[in-house]
Amino acid sequence: MQTRNYILIGPMGAGKSTIGRLLAKELALPFKDSDKEIEERTGASIPLIFDVEGEAGFRDREQAVIAELCGQQGLVLATGGGAVLRAENRQAMRQGAVVIYLHASVEHQLARTARDRNRPLLQTENPEQVLTALLALRDPLYREIATLIIETDTRPPRMVVQEIMQFLSTYNSR
Template sequence: MTRKQNLILVGPMGAGKSTIGRQLGEELGMEFVDSDKEIERRTGVDIPLIFELEGEAGFRKRESAMIHELAGTAGTVLATGGGAVLDPENRTVLAARGTVIYLHASIDQLVKRTARDRNRPLLQGGDPRRKLEEIMAVREPLYREVADIAIDTSGRSVRAVVKELLERLEEE
């Protein structure tokens, strides 16, 4: 873990970036920051409202600025939004400023984990499974491209994933 200053979690919504990131930060004595939550805190509104008022493009602009800022600090575990990897400049910044960890899960797990969450604007209306499949078809190669480590979180406890991550980070 000495080669890069931050741990940066990427992956689709529902993969466990926030939950695992928070626990990983505690284990390592590092600050945990969720880029989406930080956007909400600073704007005073939730992500769905930003999407409604500014569209996805407006949100992505805010997200990119937040990632540049947060990835510029040292000693942080940063959970990014699922679409952060869509911007090539974001991928460059993330790869340069931290060890990037791709958390992934099966489509079944993602559907189950996001089923009752109304804070996911891209999943509102229509068939969430089909939407997640479409999202993953585009984003999966980008997650893999930027990742130093990839871990499947499907059907696993937070503790088990964090334990594996700590072991993998020791090997790095």
């Protein structure tokens, strides 16, 4: 049962990194964060990678990391908000994994990302407009590969984890 991967997808500020870490503790599985993994392997921050290589360069690095981590077993993996953009990533992520879409409204995404300068796509005059456009484009892609969708606007991280665990208790015993 514990050999499958548990993959968190969803927009910036949905809580993938925060909830992924807590969920990994609950499941007693190793936790990986594709954004962190990219930074460690590149030896550069995400903003610097975007500056030097552009978003396309970042997406190439992201694809390589996702392919490798999805090839492993028994991980909890928090992905970046744009990891679903490439069909190759969607295919790799849905392969034998439980894919959990953490949903958050633009209002909550905005509040949760406001003070963090580490997200290059939001360093603009109007982050609300950017988040709205990104969610419209990506929401169908998140839904396409989701095993489970959880609303995070009204639930603190621990409650989100509890809900995931409740779902898994029936899903894993099928």
